[in-house]
Amino acid sequence: MTEGTLLSVEDVIVDLPTPRGNLRAVDRVDLTIGAGRTLGVVGESGCGKTMLSRAILQLLPKRAKLSGRVMFDGQDLLQLSPEKLRKLRGRSLAVVFQDPMTSLNPVLTIGTQLIETLQEHLELDMAAATRRSVELLAAVGIPAPEQRLMQYPHQLSGGMRQRVAIAIALSCEPKLLIADEPTTALDVTIQAQILDLLAREQRRRHMAMILITHDLGVVAGRTDEVAVMYAGRVVERAPTPALFKKMRMPYTEALLAALPKIDAAPHTPLPAISGRPPDPTRPLKGCSFSPRCRYAWAQCHVEKPRLEESNSPAHQFACFRPIGTGAGAGA
Amino acid sequence: MTQQASPAVSNDPLLDVDNLVVEYPVGNKIVHAVSGVSLQIARGETLGLVGESGCGKSTLGRAVLQLRRPVSGRVLFDGQDLTAMHGDTLRLMRRRVQLIFQDPIASLNPRRRIGDIIAEPLIISGVKDSAKRQKLVDEALSAVGLDPALVVGRLPHEFSGGQCQRICIARALVLNPEFIVCDEPVSALDVSIRAQILNLLEEMKSRYGLTLLFIAHDLAVVKAVSDRVAVMYLGRLCEVGPSEQLFARPAHPYTALLIEAIPMPDPDVRPAETVPVGEPPSPISPPSGCRFRTRCPRADQRCSDEMPELRAVASGQFVACHHPLI
Numbered sequence A: 001m002t003e004g005t006l007l008s009v010e011d012v013i014v015d016l017p018t019p020r021g022n023l024r025a026v027d028r029v030d031l032t033i034g035a036g037r038t039l040g041v042v043g044e045s046g047c048g049k050t051m052l053s054r055a056i057l058q059l060l061p062k063r064a065k066l067s068g069r070v071m072f073d074g075q076d077l078l079q080l081s082p083e084k085l086r087k088l089r090g091r092s093l094a095v096v097f098q099d100p101m102t103s104l105n106p107v108l109t110i111g112t113q114l115i116e117t118l119q120e121h122l123e124l125d126m127a128a129a130t131r132r133s134v135e136l137l138a139a140v141g142i143p144a145p146e147q148r149l150m151q152y153p154h155q156l157s158g159g160m161r162q163r164v165a166i167a168i169a170l171s172c173e174p175k176l177l178i179a180d181e182p183t184t185a186l187d188v189t190i191q192a193q194i195l196d197l198l199a200r201e202q203r204r205r206h207m208a209m210i211l212i213t214h215d216l217g218v219v220a221g222r223t224d225e226v227a228v229m230y231a232g233r234v235v236e237r238a239p240t241p242a243l244f245k246k247m248r249m250p251y252t253e254a255l256l257a258a259l260p261k262i263d264a265a266p267h268t269p270l271p272a273i274s275g276r277p278p279d280p281t282r283p284l285k286g287c288s289f290s291p292r293c294r295y296a297w298a299q300c301h302v303e304k305p306r307l308e309e310s311n312s313p314a315h316q317f318a319c320f321r322p323i324g325t326g327a328g329a330g331a
Numbered sequence B: 001m002t003q004q005a006s007p008a009v010s011n012d013p014l015l016d017v018d019n020l021v022v023e024y025p026v027g028n029k030i031v032h033a034v035s036g037v038s039l040q041i042a043r044g045e046t047l048g049l050v051g052e053s054g055c056g057k058s059t060l061g062r063a064v065l066q067l068r069r070p071v072s073g074r075v076l077f078d079g080q081d082l083t084a085m086h087g088d089t090l091r092l093m094r095r096r097v098q099l100i101f102q103d104p105i106a107s108l109n110p111r112r113r114i115g116d117i118i119a120e121p122l123i124i125s126g127v128k129d130s131a132k133r134q135k136l137v138d139e140a141l142s143a144v145g146l147d148p149a150l151v152v153g154r155l156p157h158e159f160s161g162g163q164c165q166r167i168c169i170a171r172a173l174v175l176n177p178e179f180i181v182c183d184e185p186v187s188a189l190d191v192s193i194r195a196q197i198l199n200l201l202e203e204m205k206s207r208y209g210l211t212l213l214f215i216a217h218d219l220a221v222v223k224a225v226s227d228r229v230a231v232m233y234l235g236r237l238c239e240v241g242p243s244e245q246l247f248a249r250p251a252h253p254y255t256a257l258l259i260e261a262i263p264m265p266d267p268d269v270r271p272a273e274t275v276p277v278g279e280p281p282s283p284i285s286p287p288s289g290c291r292f293r294t295r296c297p298r299a300d301q302r303c304s305d306e307m308p309e310l311r312a313v314a315s316g317q318f319v320a321c322h323h324p325l326i
């Protein structure tokens, strides 16, 4: 770990036993994130984003096998006792899931859940915890916060529930927030509000954030760095502006091209990616993207490209024929 | 009370919805899901319908097909009023109109084989010759890019979401309809599969000469396939106009807000921090006057006193707002 690194994920593999055989959900992932920085993790569903975040949080399904190292704030998470991990997750390491009900208890009021979290982790008394809860609900944009304390999650809209889940995640001033598709289930207008909220709190608290999404548009203006995942691997990683200016990996390019463009004329055919990701219980010998890649050549089908840097050490990609090289796809 | 002007698109539209009102009673209250919507769709046209969830898009789509009977209003399809039809007449008419849903997996019966699922509309509409049915099923599957030989004997769970949506499209096409309501057909799909399905719908549209009502909550998706776009808010239409014109010069504050909220895949476009505050109010007790006024930055007294009617602001562009942006 280098100076200023808050989290480092080193050679992490997550294997899941399934009736069809072993499923490698995360395949040798390396990532780092500095204090107060934001990392976007982008990829299609099933590419291993959630398993990666669960590996960081040490919240994997029971049968999952994890190898590699996860260093967070100077501690090796794989070596921590369950008790210590629980404490850590409540305080310095927080998470918001796509479905806010994953982290909300349906039979407790919003107030009880917030106040209990604050009392347990920050050892506040009842009055102080209540005051802090109201402040937090106001900070995440919930109108009439005093009244909301008495309400149950089901009495709130999806967007409001996600705000409450964020309030709980932020309550103990975490150093790292993992937001796993926090807006995928929400309308664009609510999505924009929640993303703004996360960005604002992230800056204000100097908190690091991993923002997981399947939409490149979501990470574009809101992250320092982006990691693109495909079939369990990180296939391209770069500072956000560099990635959008010069994508190297054909999958990243294809993902961007497939988004409907607001400035394109109606009925413009979209450059779709043909086929779909490989079955994760039947890993391919070569590049996982090779069956769908329009630049694939013989080597791609027999050998796996490694994640490597070229000109800039900050920009890494796993491809034999990166876009924009003489021999490569963009030539 | 809820009358809105009807923006005419042609003298002979395939679909002409006039002042449609749809409500759901819940307990002793009423959900005002669609409150006086009028729109027309020309033959061969795709009309996009956008709005936040809960604004009544699905209700409108279902009421057009008479899957939910409206409280009042008319739905003229090819000149005939569907709201006045019952029994066999309605069933016959239904062959010409189809519906594709958001959740492709849930809309396929998990215990039936794909071949039977697609043949079912044929059986219901009285195609008795099984060889003919099989031929039509094979044609529909091939049209959506699936190999009939590999698909007909299998069950829905053996297919991915994108493939299930192809199967649903094949089922909708098998009766050779003229009009399809696509209710958020790509909202549940990943970016890459979404593009495949959007392209497929466009291809089917030109091959079969279809007319589409394309519902989505994502404006960028709607724009990609629609000739015109209708923007809906809390049961009413805010704005209707040609897609490009609407995006270039939105007249309704809500349309502008929806455009603003689209996440742009461009790091130089810093997301505007001005975006929309709050959420839509309940359709059980919608605000007086303009239903958008509780979230609108331009709202004034007139907006709570007076309901804005749809009126022309530019060629083909209609807006329901007292203080439009153009």
Ligand SMILES: Nc1ncnc2c1ncn2[C@@H]1O[C@H](COP(=O)(O)OP(=O)(O)O)[C@@H](O)[C@H]1O
Residues within 6 Å of the ligand: A016, A017, A018, A023, A025, A043, A044, A045, A046, A047, A048, A049, A050, A051, A052, A061, A280
């Ligand atoms: N509890 C589980 N048991 C077995 N396989 C799982 C489980 N959860 C997810 N998977 C599989 O692991 C892979 C990665 O899934 P996930 O991390 O959820 O992807 P993403 O979050 O990118 O959509 C997928 O192939 C998925 O089917």
Ligand SMILES: Nc1ncnc2c1ncn2[C@@H]1O[C@H](COP(=O)(O)OP(=O)(O)O)[C@@H](O)[C@H]1O
Residues within 6 Å of the ligand: B024, B025, B026, B031, B033, B051, B052, B053, B054, B055, B056, B057, B058, B059, B060, B283
């Ligand atoms: N069967 C129903 N019974 C009662 N309320 C309903 C029913 N279906 C929809 N609604 C309500 O009607 C309104 C419009 O819903 P819907 O047409 O599904 O909106 P959209 O498709 O735009 O999300 C919502 O407030 C919704 O809760």
Ligand code: SF4
Residues within 6 Å of the ligand: A249, A250, A251, A287, A288, A289, A290, A291, A293, A294, A295, A296, A297, A300, A305, A318, A319, A320, A321, A322
């Ligand atoms: S390694 Fe080959 S198949 Fe894989 S992305 Fe690069 S060009 Fe395509």
Ligand code: SF4
Residues within 6 Å of the ligand: B252, B253, B254, B290, B291, B292, B293, B294, B296, B297, B298, B299, B300, B303, B308, B320, B321, B322, B323, B324
């Ligand atoms: S009528 Fe008034 S409240 Fe409604 S959109 Fe126009 S300005 Fe806003």
Ligand SMILES: [Mg+2]
Residues within 6 Å of the ligand: A049, A050, A051, A180, A181
């Ligand atoms: Mg996930």
Ligand SMILES: [Mg+2]
Residues within 6 Å of the ligand: B057, B058, B059, B183, B184
């Ligand atoms: Mg709907």
